[in-house]
Amino acid sequence: DFATPRAVLTGHDYEITCATICAELGLVISGSKEGPCLIHSMNGDLLRTLEGPETLTGPENCLRPKLIQASREGHCVIYYENGLFCVFSVNGRLQATMETDDKIR
DSSP: OOOOOSOOOOOOSSOEEEEEEETTTTEEEEEETTOOEEEEETTSOEEEEEOOSSOOOSTTTOOOEEEEEEOTTSEEEEEETTSEEEEEETTSOEEEEEEOOSOOO
16 A cells, blocks of 8 residues: 555745644644745645744845744744744744754754
8 A cells, every 4th residue: 555645735945844743733834944934734725934033134044944843732833043942823923032052952
C-alpha cells in the first residue's frame, strides 16, 4: 500500500525550515527560510500569515523562523534565528515578544 497525502500545503516561496501540527485545532503551522510563517487547515486551506513584530526589508534583515510550537489553547510560539521569541494567537495577532542571547534548540 502507498500512503497518499491528505492535502498539499502551498504558499511558501522558499524551503520550509520548521513546522508543527496542532491536531486538536486542525492546524498546520510552518515557517520558511526567508519567512513568513503560515497557518493552514489540515485540509490545505491557507488561513493566516504570521508576520514578525517589525516590517523588515531585505534578506539580511528577514526574520527567519527556526522553531515553532502550537498549543491546544490556540497560541503559537515562534523562535527566530536572531534570538527573538514571538507568541501569536491562531487568529494571527502578535501577543508578546522576547529577545534572548541564549542558543535555543
